[in-house]
Amino acid sequence: DAKTTQPTSMDCAEGRAANLPCNHSTISGNEYVYWYRQIHSQGPQYIIHGLKNNETNEMASLIITEDRKSSTLILPHATLRDTAVYYCIVRVGGRTYKYIFGTGTRLKVLA
Amino acid sequence: DAGVIQSPRHEVTEMGQEVTLRCKPISGHNSLFWYRQTMMRGLELLIYFNNNVPIDDSGMPEDRFSAKMPNASFSTLKIQPSEPRDSAVYFCASSSEDSEQFFGPGTRLTVL
Numbered sequence: 709d710a711k712t713t714q715p716t717s718m719d720c721a722e723g724r725a726a727n728l729p730c731n732h733s734t735i736s737g738n739e740y741v742y743w744y745r746q747i748h749s750q751g752p753q754y755i756i757h758g759l760k761n762n763e764t765n766e767m768a769s770l771i772i773t774e775d776r777k778s779s780t781l782i783l784p785h786a787t788l789r790d791t792a793v794y795y796c797i798v799r800v801g802g803r804t805y806k807y808i809f810g811t812g813t814r815l816k817v818l819a
Numbered sequence: 820d821a822g823v824i825q826s827p828r829h830e831v832t833e834m835g836q837e838v839t840l841r842c843k844p845i846s847g848h849n850s851l852f853w854y855r856q857t858m859m860r861g862l863e864l865l866i867y868f869n870n871n872v873p874i875d876d877s878g879m880p881e882d883r884f885s886a887k888m889p890n891a892s893f894s895t896l897k898i899q900p901s902e903p904r905d906s907a908v909y910f911c912a913s914s915s916e917d918s919e920q921f922f923g924p925g926t927r928l929t930v931l
Contacts, residue, residue, distance in 0.1 A: 749927070754919045804867075807864065809861060810861075
């Protein structure tokens with residue numbers, strides 16, 4: 709059973725920030741939130757992950773609410789190459805873990 | 820590193836035939852995952868291994884599907900007999916305890 713819900717699709721203007729929301733209201737205290745994206749039919753590509761604190765890397769920022777029931781992935785300056793399906797995922801398990809994928813958000817970056 | 824390697828990249832077969840998909844994980848990774856992706860069901864985890872041992876095969880659709888991991892550098896997913904509804908893209912991914920999962924390029928399977 710998917711543990712995340714995301715909007716089906718979103719549009720964003722090139723050069724603007726893309727903010728992709730995700731609800732994970734049933735997440736447990738030790739479960740991480742991961743974000744991946746999939747361009748065309750390629751294998752999903754890792755973007756970022758977090759547990760409680762906000763995270764930032766060279767690709768994106770992840771904002772997690774204090775109650776951990778939702779998060780937002782931020783692409784600060786979207787480009788046409790960021791057009792993809794973005795998956796918000798809950799990682800379950802400890803040393804041997806698995807991902808529970810949701811249905812993803814199809815982001816289209818417009819010129 | 821070459822990343823996760825999957826073969827073949829494309830497979831077209833007829834209903835009833837046996838299909839074997841292959842995966843080579845990233846060296847040093849001790850977990851391996853098999854996923855299936857279709858338009859209707861999205862990305863589904865079929866089975867995963869840790870240190871070559873199957874940990875969770877609850878996603879395997881039925882007895883026609885089987886997976887093996889004879890050593891740390893090779894895994895197979897076999898479908899016998901294949902059916903048209905098995906048509907999908909099959910992804911293999913690998914990870915270590917301290918890393919995220921790295922996905923391969925996938926095998927596009929078409930069963931006629």
